[in-house]
Amino acid sequence: MTDTYTQLVSSGPARSLAKKLGLPQPVALRRYEPGQPLVTGPVVVQGSTAGADKLAAELLSWNLDVRRHAVPAEKLGAIILVLDELEHPADLEKPVLAAAASLRDLRPGGRVITVSHPASEASSPASAAARQGVDGFLRSLAKELRAGATGNGVLLADGLPPTSPSSLGAIRFFLSGRSAFVDGQFLTVSSEHGELPGDPEKPLAGKVAVVTGAARGIGAQIARTLHRDGATLVLVDIPAAGDQLAAVANGVRATALQLDISAADAGQRILDHAVQRHGRLDIVVHNAGITRDKLLANMDQARWSSVININIAAQLRINEALLASEHFRSSPRIVSVASTSGIAGNRGQTNYAASKAGVMGMVHATAPLLAARGGTINAVAPGFIETEMTARIPFAVREVARRLNSLQQGGLPSDVAETIAFLASDAAGGINGEVLRVCGQNLVGA
Amino acid sequence: MSIDGQSVPGPGAAAQGTTVPATRRAVIVGGNRIPFARAGGAYAKSSNQDMLTAALDGLIARFGLQDERIGQVAAGAVLKHSRDFNLTREAVLGSALSAETPVYDLQQACATGLETVVGLANKIKLGQIDSAISGGVDSASDAPVVVSEGLREIILDLNRAKTLPQRLQILSRLRPKDLAPLAPGTSEPRTGLSMGEHQALTTAQWKITREAQDELALNSHRNLGAAFDSGFFDDLMTPYRGLTRDANLRADTSMEKLASLKPVFGRNLGADATMTAGNSTPLTDGASTVLLASEEWADARDLPKLAAVVDAEAAAVDFVHGKDGLLMAPVFAVPRLLARHNLTLADIDYFEIHEAFAATVLSTLAAWEDDEFGRTRLGLDGAFGSIDRSRLNVNGSSLAAGHPFAATGGRIVATLAKMLHAKGNSNGRPARGLVSVCAAGGQGVVAILESL
Numbered sequence: 001m002t003d004t005y006t007q008l009v010s011s012g013p014a015r016s017l018a019k020k021l022g023l024p025q026p027v028a029l030r031r032y033e034p035g036q037p038l039v040t041g042p043v044v045v046q047g048s049t050a051g052a053d054k055l056a057a058e059l060l061s062w063n064l065d066v067r068r069h070a071v072p073a074e075k076l077g078a079i080i081l082v083l084d085e086l087e088h089p090a091d092l093e094k095p096v097l098a099a100a101a102s103l104r105d106l107r108p109g110g111r112v113i114t115v116s117h118p119a120s121e122a123s124s125p126a127s128a129a130a131r132q133g134v135d136g137f138l139r140s141l142a143k144e145l146r147a148g149a150t151g152n153g154v155l156l157a158d159g160l161p162p163t164s165p166s167s168l169g170a171i172r173f174f175l176s177g178r179s180a181f182v183d184g185q186f187l188t189v190s191s192e193h194g195e196l197p198g199d200p201e202k203p204l205a206g207k208v209a210v211v212t213g214a215a216r217g218i219g220a221q222i223a224r225t226l227h228r229d230g231a232t233l234v235l236v237d238i239p240a241a242g243d244q245l246a247a248v249a250n251g252v253r254a255t256a257l258q259l260d261i262s263a264a265d266a267g268q269r270i271l272d273h274a275v276q277r278h279g280r281l282d283i284v285v286h287n288a289g290i291t292r293d294k295l296l297a298n299m300d301q302a303r304w305s306s307v308i309n310i311n312i313a314a315q316l317r318i319n320e321a322l323l324a325s326e327h328f329r330s331s332p333r334i335v336s337v338a339s340t341s342g343i344a345g346n347r348g349q350t351n352y353a354a355s356k357a358g359v360m361g362m363v364h365a366t367a368p369l370l371a372a373r374g375g376t377i378n379a380v381a382p383g384f385i386e387t388e389m390t391a392r393i394p395f396a397v398r399e400v401a402r403r404l405n406s407l408q409q410g411g412l413p414s415d416v417a418e419t420i421a422f423l424a425s426d427a428a429g430g431i432n433g434e435v436l437r438v439c440g441q442n443l444v445g446a
Numbered sequence: 447m448s449i450d451g452q453s454v455p456g457p458g459a460a461a462q463g464t465t466v467p468a469t470r471r472a473v474i475v476g477g478n479r480i481p482f483a484r485a486g487g488a489y490a491k492s493s494n495q496d497m498l499t500a501a502l503d504g505l506i507a508r509f510g511l512q513d514e515r516i517g518q519v520a521a522g523a524v525l526k527h528s529r530d531f532n533l534t535r536e537a538v539l540g541s542a543l544s545a546e547t548p549v550y551d552l553q554q555a556c557a558t559g560l561e562t563v564v565g566l567a568n569k570i571k572l573g574q575i576d577s578a579i580s581g582g583v584d585s586a587s588d589a590p591v592v593v594s595e596g597l598r599e600i601i602l603d604l605n606r607a608k609t610l611p612q613r614l615q616i617l618s619r620l621r622p623k624d625l626a627p628l629a630p631g632t633s634e635p636r637t638g639l640s641m642g643e644h645q646a647l648t649t650a651q652w653k654i655t656r657e658a659q660d661e662l663a664l665n666s667h668r669n670l671g672a673a674f675d676s677g678f679f680d681d682l683m684t685p686y687r688g689l690t691r692d693a694n695l696r697a698d699t700s701m702e703k704l705a706s707l708k709p710v711f712g713r714n715l716g717a718d719a720t721m722t723a724g725n726s727t728p729l730t731d732g733a734s735t736v737l738l739a740s741e742e743w744a745d746a747r748d749l750p751k752l753a754a755v756v757d758a759e760a761a762a763v764d765f766v767h768g769k770d771g772l773l774m775a776p777v778f779a780v781p782r783l784l785a786r787h788n789l790t791l792a793d794i795d796y797f798e799i800h801e802a803f804a805a806t807v808l809s810t811l812a813a814w815e816d817d818e819f820g821r822t823r824l825g826l827d828g829a830f831g832s833i834d835r836s837r838l839n840v841n842g843s844s845l846a847a848g849h850p851f852a853a854t855g856g857r858i859v860a861t862l863a864k865m866l867h868a869k870g871n872s873n874g875r876p877a878r879g880l881v882s883v884c885a886a887g888g889q890g891v892v893a894i895l896e897s898l
Contacts, residue, residue, distance in 0.1 A: 240685055250506055254507070
């Protein structure tokens with residue numbers, strides 16, 4: 001699973017050789033560790049609106065080194081472009097060119113974040129053009145950034161200021177090492193809900209979370225990340241994976257529940273276990289999933305139905321039980337694992353892509369039901385992640401697949417887990433019905 | 447709930463003077479075992495310590511006991527290496543439990559597992575401990591192999607010798623036959639007969655037919671297979687080394703297949719030999735654990751309470767002089783235990799009679815149904831009684847699951863506790879279960895569990 005090429009070209013003669021030959025130059029990404037500073041240097045807040053002023057003041061209260069104008073030659077941790085009052089595409093020029101002047105001062109692992117409103121809610125064609133312009137601007141800029149720097153955007157529903165709780169939550173997430181492999185993405189904040197955690201190192205303290213498919217790979221890492229963030233865990237996997245599940249559970253002080261999520265009563269059994277053993281249920285992470293790849297011409301009933309059943313039908317059934325329960329009413333959170341295959345499609349994965357696109361459809365349609373309970377449902381769509389599963393891809397194919405993104409490397413299970421932990425936290429309470437890609441801005445499916 | 451350190455409770459009422467504590471309930475919270483493997487199979491390279499640790503870790507994960515200081519853990523193995531004198535303590539140290547958990551090893555042949563349940567439950571009832579894990583493990587694959595008695599004496603003498611001539615003189619005693627290792631056997635030291643040969647005598651005495659034995663074996667396989675299919679073991683078992691079901695299980699076996707097997711025990715009886723590999727338990731590897739607690743301890747941790755350990759009784763028979771069959775001790779233990787509680791066989795909802803051999807179960811039932819045996823041996827007015835066979839080993843037993851000697855008691859207790867809890871109260875009383883385990887040396891241990 002180790003990415004030998006990235007290790008090789010990050011220093012010494014191989015580094016300069018790769019540069020001369022124009023080969024990809026991936027760097028080790030800045031990933032979150034407890035105690036780490038939020039950003040690697042000063043944060044410049046570009047933009048002259050009242051929203052920009054308030055956001056700068058808020059960031060100052062986080063003890064960040066905040067600038068309203070870049071100081072020449074000063075190395076920067078992040079550039080935030082507050083574009084919350086765009087009326088015409090011409091309004092982009094000033095803040096964008098101001099940011100351009102400091103781009104070369106961005107430290108490795110730096111961040112560019114835009115804060116704007118969605119075009120769909122614009123009041124005039126010119127305003128919509130300006131708002132949509134941010135989309136193309138940011139996605140292109142993200143592809144220009146190097147040395148592990150990323151660019152992402154926060155989209156605020158009209159009426160929400162840049163300092164609304166989940167806007168701050170999203171900015172915090174994008175600034176931090178938790179979003180290392182999230183690049184070129186927008187996250188929409190749709191309500192005033194949510195609050196920043198009292199202790200930023202334990203944002204899930206007091207929460208009881210269920211993770212399905214927790215015995216291995218990304219699921220096991222989700223368990224470790226949620227545990228680190230303070231959650232009490234129930235880990236679910238099929239009985240046949242019980243030994244690996246027990247080992248993960250014993251590492252994170254969780255209880256192990258051996259359960260086939262495709263069983264008719266799976267949702268009720270998850271609820272019963274969480275409530276009886278831990279007194280409550282706050283967070284459900286639908287991670288369990290399978291692949292049974294075959295070209296459609298060779299697809300059989302077993303491969304098709306097992307993928308649909310486990311990857312999406314089981315989630316639908318479990319959600320029904322959760323939504324019917326009186327124990328899932330206190331700001332409940334559901335986070336599902338989708339896939340970029342469900343966005344861009346993937347040869348040999350018609351069944352898998354149908355199921356994962358289905359997850360995104362489900363998330364969108366279930367969002368109002370959770371909003372009615374003060375909760376949220378969101379999905380993450382991982383791109384190329386270094387797991388046992390992707391390690392089995394033939395070398396050449398794997399090497400191409402992992403370089404085809406703006407960060408020129410595969411993500412780690414922890415990158416997916418960090419994003420899930422954020423979406424499950426109180427800070428993301430105003431983010432609902434969203435699909436956030438964790439793909440390093442993969443070139444396919446953009 | 448665990449605290450750092452091992453704090454001593456402050457002086458309370460007990461400090462006023464020595465008092466005998468009132469007893470309280472000991473409850474079964476749940477259990478965990480690894481699938482049982484046939485000897486030489488999936489666990490051929492696993493030690494007792496490996497398997498017991500795996501069974502413990504699965505239990506810890508199921509009930510969230512990481513870093514918990516359990517009141518006491520007791521487990522044991524029948525086939526035990528001398529280096530494993532602290533087998534259970536070593537397994538606990540290798541598990542996710544607190545290293546401050548005290549432990550003892552116990553060995554009572556095939557009753558080891560049940561006896562650990564009884565002993566620990568008694569400590570809980572007396573208030574000596576609040577929580578306990580009982581267990582048992584056996585590996586017939588990784589069994590100790592011993593050097594001959596001659597070689598052993600020579601090695602020990604060599605160790606004591608001081609000079610080279612002395613050593614050479616001692617070495618000159620070595621003969622080729624001394625170099626042959628001794629494999630472990632299950633023969634009774636006082637009779638030289640294997641357990642199967644002993645049972646063959648009892649089988650003949652009680653005129654147990656081949657067909658009845660095969661039918662019992664068939665039911666055991668069918669019941670265990672159905673239990674697996676229904677997910678009954680999903681919260682009683684954790685896979686190990688690729689096994690997710692008991693390897694001995696043949697859910698698709700039939701009377702025809704069982705009838706085709708040749709007798710392996712009692713072959714000197716000629717045409718009357720009835721005991722085959724199909725209706726006898728095979729040598730097996732495996733481990734099991736049971737979590738026991740006071741009600742307060744379980745409640746404080748929001749843990750389930752499946753059943754209570756009501757009472758237990760041990761018995762032994764004089765098999766050496768042929769007065770009773772080697773495995774017939776439970777025939778005497780059960781009537782004594784039920785009498786103590788004013789119960790009859792009709793008051794029991796589930797019987798878990800360990801299937802050492804199909805004929806062991808059938809001989810036991812035959813003895814209880816025998817008028818003369820009841821009068822002359824049990825001191826009753828007539829036969830002790832018969833049981834409703836639909837209540838016997840309803841989720842399978844050792845013939846299908848296999849029988850890693852010390853692990854069988856834990857398998858039965860956890861299985862029965864779950865069944866009793868599911869049945870719950872009926873007819874104004876809790877569901878009752880009877881466990882009966884026979885053991886080498888003419889011993890037996892039986893116990894009553896009651897649903898909560």
